[in-house]
Amino acid sequence: MHLIFKKRVITMVGACFMLCLSSFAQSKGDTVVVKTIESKEDSTKIRTISESKVIATSKPAPTLQTAPVQVVDRSAIERMGISELHEALKSFSGVNIKDYGGIGGLKTVSVRSLGAQHTAVSYDGIAISNVQSGQVDISRFSLDNVDQVSLVIGQSDNIFRTARLFASAGALEISTIKPIFVESGINVAAQMKFASFGTYNPSLTYEQRLGEKWSVSVVGDYLTSKGEYPFKLKNGTEETTQTRLNSDVKTLRGEINVYGNFNKGGKLSFKGNYLDSERGLPGSVVLYNINANERLWDRNAFAHTKYEVDLSEKWALKSSLKYSYAWNRYTDINEKYPSGKVDDRYAQQEYYGSVALQYAPYKYLCFTAAEDVFVNTLDATIPECPFPERFNSLTSIAGQFKNERLTVTASVLGTMVSEKVKIGTAAPSRKNLSPAVGISYKLSNDYNIRVRASYKDVYRVPTFNDLYYSRVGNINLKPERATQYNVGITWSGQCPDKGVDYASISVDSYYNKVKDKIVAIPTLFIWKMMNMGQVDIAGVDANISATFGISSGLQLGISGNYSYQYAVDVSDYQSKTYKHQIPYTPLHSGNMNVSMLSKWVNFSYMLSAVGDRYALPQNVPSNRIDGYFEHTVSVNRGFELFGLRLKIQGEVINLTNRMYDVIQYYPMPGRSYRLTLKINY
Amino acid sequence: MKKRILLFVVFACFIVVSCDKKPVPEPDIPEVTVGAFVLNNGNFGSNDASLTFYNPDTKTPTYGVFQSLNGKKLGDTAQDMFIYGSKIYIAVFNSGVIFVTDRSGKLIGEIKAEKRSPRYFTAYNGNLYVTYYEGYLGKIDTTSLSLMSTVKVGDNPENVEVANGKLYVANSGGMNYPNYGKTVSVVNPSTMSVIKTLDVVDNPTYLAADSKGDVYLISIGNYNDVPSALQKIDTQSDVVATISNVQANWMSMGANDKLYIISSQYDANWNTVSEYYVYDAISESVIGKFITDGTAVEKAYSISADPVSGNVYIGTSDYKSNGDMYVFSAAGVKIDKFDTGGLNPIGVYFVTNK
Numbered sequence A: 001m002h003l004i005f006k007k008r009v010i011t012m013v014g015a016c017f018m019l020c021l022s023s024f025a026q027s028k029g030d031t032v033v034v035k036t037i038e039s040k041e042d043s044t045k046i047r048t049i050s051e052s053k054v055i056a057t058s059k060p061a062p063t064l065q066t067a068p069v070q071v072v073d074r075s076a077i078e079r080m081g082i083s084e085l086h087e088a089l090k091s092f093s094g095v096n097i098k099d100y101g102g103i104g105g106l107k108t109v110s111v112r113s114l115g116a117q118h119t120a121v122s123y124d125g126i127a128i129s130n131v132q133s134g135q136v137d138i139s140r141f142s143l144d145n146v147d148q149v150s151l152v153i154g155q156s157d158n159i160f161r162t163a164r165l166f167a168s169a170g171a172l173e174i175s176t177i178k179p180i181f182v183e184s185g186i187n188v189a190a191q192m193k194f195a196s197f198g199t200y201n202p203s204l205t206y207e208q209r210l211g212e213k214w215s216v217s218v219v220g221d222y223l224t225s226k227g228e229y230p231f232k233l234k235n236g237t238e239e240t241t242q243t244r245l246n247s248d249v250k251t252l253r254g255e256i257n258v259y260g261n262f263n264k265g266g267k268l269s270f271k272g273n274y275l276d277s278e279r280g281l282p283g284s285v286v287l288y289n290i291n292a293n294e295r296l297w298d299r300n301a302f303a304h305t306k307y308e309v310d311l312s313e314k315w316a317l318k319s320s321l322k323y324s325y326a327w328n329r330y331t332d333i334n335e336k337y338p339s340g341k342v343d344d345r346y347a348q349q350e351y352y353g354s355v356a357l358q359y360a361p362y363k364y365l366c367f368t369a370a371e372d373v374f375v376n377t378l379d380a381t382i383p384e385c386p387f388p389e390r391f392n393s394l395t396s397i398a399g400q401f402k403n404e405r406l407t408v409t410a411s412v413l414g415t416m417v418s419e420k421v422k423i424g425t426a427a428p429s430r431k432n433l434s435p436a437v438g439i440s441y442k443l444s445n446d447y448n449i450r451v452r453a454s455y456k457d458v459y460r461v462p463t464f465n466d467l468y469y470s471r472v473g474n475i476n477l478k479p480e481r482a483t484q485y486n487v488g489i490t491w492s493g494q495c496p497d498k499g500v501d502y503a504s505i506s507v508d509s510y511y512n513k514v515k516d517k518i519v520a521i522p523t524l525f526i527w528k529m530m531n532m533g534q535v536d537i538a539g540v541d542a543n544i545s546a547t548f549g550i551s552s553g554l555q556l557g558i559s560g561n562y563s564y565q566y567a568v569d570v571s572d573y574q575s576k577t578y579k580h581q582i583p584y585t586p587l588h589s590g591n592m593n594v595s596m597l598s599k600w601v602n603f604s605y606m607l608s609a610v611g612d613r614y615a616l617p618q619n620v621p622s623n624r625i626d627g628y629f630e631h632t633v634s635v636n637r638g639f640e641l642f643g644l645r646l647k648i649q650g651e652v653i654n655l656t657n658r659m660y661d662v663i664q665y666y667p668m669p670g671r672s673y674r675l676t677l678k679i680n681y
Numbered sequence B: 001m002k003k004r005i006l007l008f009v010v011f012a013c014f015i016v017v018s019c020d021k022k023p024v025p026e027p028d029i030p031e032v033t034v035g036a037f038v039l040n041n042g043n044f045g046s047n048d049a050s051l052t053f054y055n056p057d058t059k060t061p062t063y064g065v066f067q068s069l070n071g072k073k074l075g076d077t078a079q080d081m082f083i084y085g086s087k088i089y090i091a092v093f094n095s096g097v098i099f100v101t102d103r104s105g106k107l108i109g110e111i112k113a114e115k116r117s118p119r120y121f122t123a124y125n126g127n128l129y130v131t132y133y134e135g136y137l138g139k140i141d142t143t144s145l146s147l148m149s150t151v152k153v154g155d156n157p158e159n160v161e162v163a164n165g166k167l168y169v170a171n172s173g174g175m176n177y178p179n180y181g182k183t184v185s186v187v188n189p190s191t192m193s194v195i196k197t198l199d200v201v202d203n204p205t206y207l208a209a210d211s212k213g214d215v216y217l218i219s220i221g222n223y224n225d226v227p228s229a230l231q232k233i234d235t236q237s238d239v240v241a242t243i244s245n246v247q248a249n250w251m252s253m254g255a256n257d258k259l260y261i262i263s264s265q266y267d268a269n270w271n272t273v274s275e276y277y278v279y280d281a282i283s284e285s286v287i288g289k290f291i292t293d294g295t296a297v298e299k300a301y302s303i304s305a306d307p308v309s310g311n312v313y314i315g316t317s318d319y320k321s322n323g324d325m326y327v328f329s330a331a332g333v334k335i336d337k338f339d340t341g342g343l344n345p346i347g348v349y350f351v352t353n354k
Helices: A002-024 A051-056 A074-080 A085-091 A464-468 B002-020 B065-070
Strands: A033-038 A043-048 A069-073 A095-099 A107-111 A119-123 A126-128 A146-153 A170-176 A186-195 A199-210 A214-225 A230-235 A238-243 A249-261 A267-281 A294-310 A315-333 A341-362 A365-380 A389-402 A406-420 A430-442 A449-460 A480-495 A500-522 A527-551 A554-569 A588-598 A602-610 A628-641 A644-653 A661-663 A672-680 B033-040 B050-055 B060-062 B078-084 B087-092 B097-102 B107-111 B118-124 B127-132 B136-141 B146-152 B157-163 B166-171 B183-188 B193-199 B204-209 B214-219 B229-234 B239-243 B250-253 B258-266 B272-280 B285-289 B300-305 B312-316 B324-328 B334-339 B345-352
Touching (some): A069 A074, A069 A085, A074 A588, A074 A602, A085 A146, A085 A588, A085 A602, A095 A661, A107 A170, A126 A294, A365 A464, B033 B312, B050 B065, B050 B078, B065 B107, B078 B345, B087 B118, B118 B157, B127 B157, B136 B157, B146 B193, B157 B214, B166 B204, B204 B250, B250 B300, B258 B300, B272 B300, B312 B345, B324 B345
Parallel strands (some): A119 A170, B078 B118
Antiparallel strands (some): A095 A107, A119 A126, A146 A170, A186 A672, A214 A249, A230 A238, A249 A267, A294 A315, A315 A341, A341 A365, A365 A389, A389 A406, A430 A449, A449 A480, A480 A500, A527 A554, A554 A588, A588 A602, A602 A628, A644 A672, B033 B050, B050 B060, B078 B087, B087 B097, B097 B107, B118 B127, B127 B136, B136 B146, B157 B166, B166 B183, B183 B193, B204 B214, B214 B229, B229 B239, B250 B258, B258 B272, B312 B324, B324 B334
């Protein structure tokens, strides 16, 4: 199984590459032509934009970057016909999504085997934090109001940003749709999604222009799902069909945005976001025992305001303020607890401020400096919670040289963290400096082939759980350090005479090292967090995408990615897990998307291929989880009716009803259906 | 009914005999250990508990015995195993089931009680007794394999031991951090009623009885200001005394009333440093360190003494890879070391020729 799977993935991805390479071998040129059929306008519209404009509109051109950047924008979301954020992330190479299954299942993103805690998640430029666990559940975001999702691995060339976004090995950046007013000053969109397992998700968007300078948008949705889906449970030679129980979800999400544009006076925006959710936690499937009573409530609210202005020809300023409050409650009813149940509540708060300055003295040269100051607190009802409070100061200084052929970016981040607790002893203060450097060079003026190399040193400060969790926490933890090296080659261009509107290829190879990895180590009776782990990671990420204009009303898009990740535990050469692949990391994985856009209907096919993985650190057959192929098809069509723009989309997810686990004993749903109806006014 | 039992016993003997392909043991043949079952607790939530059979003569382990004989897995976190009469009882804690097998590991039946998680066994007068983590002691009919009655004891009971016609249950209160249990319940095995409750050190967990009617108890402590403590219960008077000359985290009563003890401490970096001691339960004194050949055994997880051969098995675990089992002679000399084929070897259980 293992070998056959490997071969199939390699053959498939390889074939795709050869095909595309041979057809683009002769193409060249600098201008990027992006053809999109935008359903928002519901008319086939072809936009031609120059490369520089692409940068100006802050849509990163992935092949120009010194470090790997991958982007899925609104037009790609529409083209692929996807409805969930984690589905969009499947277009990215080098990404592992830990998915505990179902609509309410936790979903976290790890980049190049470094662990989810090394991935920052930002929402409209401001980092979403979880200082308690250090990882962000991306299932909290709706894809419906997302304009663009990008993933930066290493240091972004976009250096005019908050210091916090310099501080991670990978950054998942989510940008929401900004209102565009075509005729009237009011846009209204209503949408209804129906999906398998009793899932309903109505949403409403309202956008209004308020005079010349101001506009406002309000977005809200409500998701309810029974979430009970069948799965096959294999137990030795027996196989039974069971139903996932206690996996219901209710989520209410709301957001308000106010935008002010004062031209030379700058841009001001305000965002208020609220999420209220209640879900059952089905837990891992336990043989001979179907008892599952855990529940989780989340109430998250945050508000941020951003102001950016060009102070002069050479100077620009960005500033932001944020407050966030994240509350959750966990309950479990079980007679094992002396009181018959557990009822824990946690509340995290963050106060955040950031100022960034940009100075561009010459045409090709630019410097930035950013200072972020923020405070995190945690309150909990669990016994012996020390009520920690963390003060953070992050300072980044960066410089960039960029001309037609060469880009060089260098930065350094300084971190200062100090803590206090109400009970017990606080972790000592920490100071750190971490550098990053990247270079991209275009090999010739005639061919748009670039080579790139980058290095970044990052670390993660221990989370509140790592430091203070009852008995397990260890205040003497050092930060977990990761070093990233990347070299790659990219090409982008077009070849209209061969029908190729746009194509790009990138192949990167990397080496990462994680030192002082924070892991829970068993002592005689209790577990203790310690800096014991060391992981060596070597890998290759390859991406390819191309769009072909078959005729004026028909466009074909193909994209694919392949990831090779050799990530092994090198903590202790005497251990039985020495040089074993770390858990939940496939050696081979890849995705492919084929989409066809026409005036009548848009069609998309997606394939996810993930190789065998291990659920526990030791690579023995009993810990192996089989690889899988997941096929998804999506069909959508937009049309006009009584002056309203309508769109209808149907998806069949996991077409072949393949039973698989991402996390062992958290079975994923089999074949399921989703129908979306959208009306724009 | 009696006939059925008799028939069954005859039949069970036949199975054992036919499996071993040995003649029926003559009464004058001395009792010897013919096999040792290693129970791998597994990783919580991984459904990877497993049973390994070790032949002490050939020094060969056979892995996954339960699954290969029965076509299905043992389940999630196997906690205890008890060989009694012709049957073996295996408590699979998180799966909430007691599997009953013959002496080769072949499934005969299962005992399941709604919302009850079995922990540890003992037996007395033909009945099996089991602690349920929900705060109960259950009495099981070993013929019909049914739960006859239960009695409420303290929170999260762990070991149960029999001495002097009474059952002793260690009420750990392990789920009530940081306010652990501080009692041992004394239960009448025939009426299944609590006779009295004894006060002990925090988090009582392990029990072992000697031949003169004393029950030894290890309380784990609260992992904070209350350290672990070895105690002795005089079952005549039910008076509890602390034995302060040896620190103990795990123990097993072996042949000739020798108590084998794992004694662990943390160093400054939270590494566990373990020592192994022999305690003479008759003279009530520490004989000395158990390992005499200089073998270093790190990451101790369990200790099991073979009451017939006198050999002592020390299981080790790093909680992320298969455990190792060290086999020592009664004199503390290493005989063998083998991979247990599963995570967290929680105990070794011995099958004899009788």
